[in-house]
Amino acid sequence: MTLDFGGITLADLPIRDDLRGRSPYGAPQIDVPVRLNTNENPYPPSPELAADVAEAVRRDALTLNRYPDRDASALRADLADYLGHDLTPDQVWAANGSNEILQQILQVFGGAGRSALGFEPSYSMHPIITVGTATEWIPGARDEDFGIDPDAAVAAIERHRPDVVFLTSPNNPTGTALPLEAIERVARAAPGMVIVDEAYFEFARTGTPSALTLLPGNPRLIVTRTMSKAFAMAGTRLGYLAAHPAVVEALQLVRLPYHLSTLTQATARVALAHAKELLGTVDALRAERDATVDWLRARGLDVADSDANFVLFGRFADRRAVWEGLLEHGVLIREVGPPEWLRVSIGTGEEMAAFRAALTAVLAREGA
Ligand code: PMP
Numbered sequence: 311m312t313l314d315f316g317g318i319t320l321a322d323l324p325i326r327d328d329l330r331g332r333s334p335y336g337a338p339q340i341d342v343p344v345r346l347n348t349n350e351n352p353y354p355p356s357p358e359l360a361a362d363v364a365e366a367v368r369r370d371a372l373t374l375n376r377y378p379d380r381d382a383s384a385l386r387a388d389l390a391d392y393l394g395h396d397l398t399p400d401q402v403w404a405a406n407g408s409n410e411i412l413q414q415i416l417q418v419f420g421g422a423g424r425s426a427l428g429f430e431p432s433y434s435m436h437p438i439i440t441v442g443t444a445t446e447w448i449p450g451a452r453d454e455d456f457g458i459d460p461d462a463a464v465a466a467i468e469r470h471r472p473d474v475v476f477l478t479s480p481n482n483p484t485g486t487a488l489p490l491e492a493i494e495r496v497a498r499a500a501p502g503m504v505i506v507d508e509a510y511f512e513f514a515r516t517g518t519p520s521a522l523t524l525l526p527g528n529p530r531l532i533v534t535r536t537m538s539k540a541f542a543m544a545g546t547r548l549g550y551l552a553a554h555p556a557v558v559e560a561l562q563l564v565r566l567p568y569h570l571s572t573l574t575q576a577t578a579r580v581a582l583a584h585a586k587e588l589l590g591t592v593d594a595l596r597a598e599r600d601a602t603v604d605w606l607r608a609r610g611l612d613v614a615d616s617d618a619n620f621v622l623f624g625r626f627a628d629r630r631a632v633w634e635g636l637l638e639h640g641v642l643i644r645e646v647g648p649p650e651w652l653r654v655s656i657g658t659g660e661e662m663a664a665f666r667a668a669l670t671a672v673l674a675r676e677g678a
Contacts, residue, residue: 328441335438343640344657344664349482349510349620351542352657353591359584366576378572385575388582389550393535395522400555404570404578408509408536408549413439415532415551417564419474419503420445427466428476429458431483431647433507436476448472456484456614456622460495473502479521480510483647485616487518494524497531503557505532509549510618512540512592513599518617522552529554537581539619540595542588548578595619599656605666609673612651625650628676635672641665 321330337348355363386399393402405411416439420426425446428436437447450466453459458477467475475496479488497504506521521533532553538544548570551557581588599616606613606623614622626632629652633645641664643654654665 326444328444332438332441335435337644337646338642340637340642342637342642344661344668345642346655346657346661346665347642347644347653348544349539349618349655350544351540351588351591351595351619352655352661353542355542355581355584356587359580359587362580362584363577366580367573370572370576374572376572377568378570378575380568382570382575385570385579385582386550388579390552392582392585393522393552395520395525395552397522397525397552398555400558401525402550402552403558403561404548404550405565406547406549406570406574407538408507408534408551409435409439410547410569411534411549411551412436412505412507413443414561414564415503415505415534416440416443416445416474418560424473425470426474426476427470427472428478429463431456431481432476432478433482433509434646436478436507440474445474452481452484452486456481456486458488458492458496460492463492463496464499467496467499467501471501475500475502475504476507477504477521478507478509480508480514480518480617482510482618483620483644483651483653484614484622485510485618485620486614487514487617490519490521490524493521497524497528500530503530503532504528505534507534509534509536510539511535512589513596513619514617515596525552525554529556532557537578540589540592541581541585542591543578543581546574546577546581548574548581595656598659598662602654602656602662602665614651620653620655622647622651622653624648624652626652626676631676632669632672635675636665636668639664639668639671641668 382404386402390397390399390402420443422444426440427448427450429450429452440447448470534551537548602621603613611623646653
């Protein structure tokens, strides 16, 4: 939308040259019956959990004349407990979504004259946050099956000497989890910081190890997580990281004071106290994911192996037509990733049945 105040548009404003012509993050927010486009957990919190949130918010509302705990100490202690791996609160940091965590990391370790390398296709916000912090984005490549070849990754790192390396495991939008050996090879080769974005970790197949196990002895490794996905708390906006305490200390240089509101901290703590309930839907979502992969493959489609709560499938000469066809049936998925592919988030059983029915109809119409 362009607001017209005398014909002035964005192009007329003195924005930074490196932002000119760039597109903002833009997953469409369309009000349709079946929303399978932003990888949320489709199951809402229970009325009991909502009541506990309301009570915590009521209690803390009585203190809203004061700024929140700037260090979010109690929340970080809860997050450290949740993560396990003998982590302590000084190794954990929290912010408004893992996007803000990533932005703070880039503010400290990136910036003008510095660079960040990621392996595409991956999460579209990595380059956006990189460029937003005036850091140069270096697009590395994934292989045919969307994995990362450690030799190629090490070669790219040696060639570009990036200040920050992004690894996403499981990867968005492909669902691909990385073996620990690949992460270790990258961490050894990287001259700067290595971020392992584990936003979807809880959905990984049983036995998939977390990069958290690599933190001891790797002070330049950062593992980021979020409560937006498996934890079913996307509306809360709570992301966090685990890293060496010195990394957490470094982030204090750029974080805005009191960035995490009293109400966010209170809500997140209630959610963590209900972790068992919230994560209780993960097994059902994983089963639904595996069934979705099987169903799509049985239809002769190409489907990427997924360790996340979404599935990348294709290939369509005109993916836009398929995306629009689904939307006409009230099913919103995401046009993202390599040109011929589409991504569907895993919803409830009912929502996935609607997706299957809609896709069947659309493919019949398209003659695919
Ligand atoms: N990392 C990845 C890989 C993601 O897909 C997302 C959300 N789509 C995020 C981070 C950010 O999530 P949030 O800011 O809600 O924590």
